[in-house]
Amino acid sequence: MMTTAIPHKNLRKRIAEAGPRAKAAIVMCSFATLALAGFGAARLTAQVEGDRGIPPVANSEDIQVNGIEVDVAGKSGEEARIEGWKQAQKTAWEKLNGPVMSTEAIDAMVTAVVIEREQIGPRRYVARLGVVFDRAKAGQYVGGGEGGGMQSAPMLVLPILYSGGTRQVFEVRTAWQKAWAEFQASGSPVDYVRPTGLGGESLILTAGQPGRRSRLWWRNILDQFNAADVVVPVAKLERQWPGGPVRGTFTARFGPDNEALESFTLTARDDEHLPQMLAQAVVRMDAIYRDALMRGQLVPDPTLMSGSIAFDQALGELRTRLKEREIRTAPPPTAPAPAATITSEPVPAAEIQNVTVQFVSPDAAAVDAALSAVRGAPGVQNALTTSLAIGGTSVMRVSVAGDTAALIAALRSRGWQVAANGNVLRISR
Structure with missing residues (x-):
């Protein structure tokens, strides 16, 4: 269908020259255009407003x-x-x-x-x-003490719910996303990154996202959440009759290719017992991902880093060419004077320690301030938010080279109050 744009300066002239029927048609088209524009803006606003997603609880060490x-x-x-x-x-x-x-x-x-x-x-x-x-x-x-063990890379969680013929993630507040938000993930070796679904997150984290195969698209999304790969726990609920049993089929999927790891089924007696069934399903899902991690399956897809690998290769080739050019243009070497032999002792590398930092996060600005302060401290190799609770206490995981005392001193010098208990720090203004 062809669309014709009429400049507003000529609209009055066109109406005056047209007949009665044409005048009515022009006026109706103008009002329809304005209505469609307003409807489109309203729909765009509705996509990011309202109650969407549930912030994950702060991970407890208990x-x-x-x-x-x-x-x-x-x-x-x-x-x-x-x-x-x-x-x-x-x-x-x-x-x-x-x-x-x-x-x-x-x-x-x-x-x-x-x-x-x-x-x-x-x-x-x-x-x-x-x-x-x-x-x-x-x-x-x-078990579950403070000992070490295998830990996964940060995994973005995309909980998809099939119910009533539709599939949802963060479009509305679902019981499946709520179950994942309430899961205590501190005891799991899998580093779950659980989005809240607020604001624009509901526009990019959709139920259709696992069907995309573009590594560039996935890399852009994972970078926004500081994640290395994605896990997709899928729940499909079927109600036998209104008020009756609810049968759930759960599938643990992983990676940008949406690979299925394992499936299982559970049944709730009615809708009242549905939250209990979903909480049990999350625990079993976590067990599946744990087993996949121990078998070496739950590792980041190398193709997600293909862009960085290509850049590193190109940079290496450029360095090689520059060195060859310097050798060709350098003056002939002169006989060097004999120099004393100096033997340098190897300097031991600083040990990397993982520290848990808890901080009060009343709003997004407080989260950014805490992350900036920690990442800017000397010796900090990496700092990632593992549990985000707007209006509560958020948690970040920090990798520090050397003693944590340097991190504590740096934070206190920047005006933060620090309470330390082993490898757990609690900071506040």
């Missing part, structure tokens, strides 16, 4: 087990509640494959009980609870 169902009777509601908490602690310890221990010993390692849902009756307590264990005390029995 060991947490969620989704424990208890149903306990007692002489009173309060007594049943206390007994239910003890039962939940014991069940959580068994889920962690901990050794056989007394109830008192397990209780001494518990730092908190998270109430997901509870009902207290005169003599009965029904609840879904989470139990948080102190890592320093429980880590020696169930």
Whole structure:
């Protein structure tokens, strides 16, 4: 269809010269054009406004087990509640494959009980609870202590949900993205980079993105989130009937080629139990990605760095040519005078340490200020945000060459208050 633009200065003249029908047509076309322009602007604004995405929780160093169902009777509601908490602690310890221990010993390692849902009756307590264990005390029995181990490169998480015939990521707040945002990833060797989906992120991180194969497009997106590659956990929900069971098919995918690693299915009794099923699915997804990391599959795709490799090769060729030119144009060498032999002792390279830095992030400007301060400190090799919580406490992972005391002194000299606890720093203004 051909579109003709009419200059506004000639519009009045055209209307005056036209007949009655032509006048009406011209006026209607003008109003239609203005309406379409306003509609297009409204649609563009609607794509980036509204409630979209859920910021991920700050990673805790503790060991947490969620989704424990208890149903306990007692002489009173309060007594049943206390007994239910003890039962939940014991069940959580068994889920962690901990050794056989007394109830008192397990209780001494518990730092908190998270109430997901509870009902207290005169003599009965029904609840879904989470139990948080102190890592320093429980880590020696169930693993997950401060020891080293294999760590993945930063992986961008793109949680895709198929439900009701549509697929979504950050277009609206989905239960699947919420489950990933609430996942405590500190105990996982996989370095998950979880976007919030706010602002323009919902325009570039779409459900169609995994279908793209352009390495340049992927490289631009990964650079925005300081990630090396992408993991795509896919959830497909099918409701058997309204208010009935919900069947979920989950597929762990990875990389710019959207490679499927493994699939599994879970079933929730109804929509009320759906969040519990999705939280369980995230834990199983993390186990799949862990296994892939141990097998050497979860490594960044080398083709994502093809542009940098080509640039390095071209730079190397240029240096070689310049050296050859210098040799050809250099004057003939003269016999050098004998010089004393100097033996230099090798200088040991500074040891690289990984430090966790927690900082209060009321807004995006605070995040930028903290990152700039840490990255500008002497000895800092790398600083990446691993958990972003606008309005709360964010976490970054920092690689430092040498002693962390230099990093602490540099931050304090720039006006930051620093509290240190081992390899964990907490900074504030």
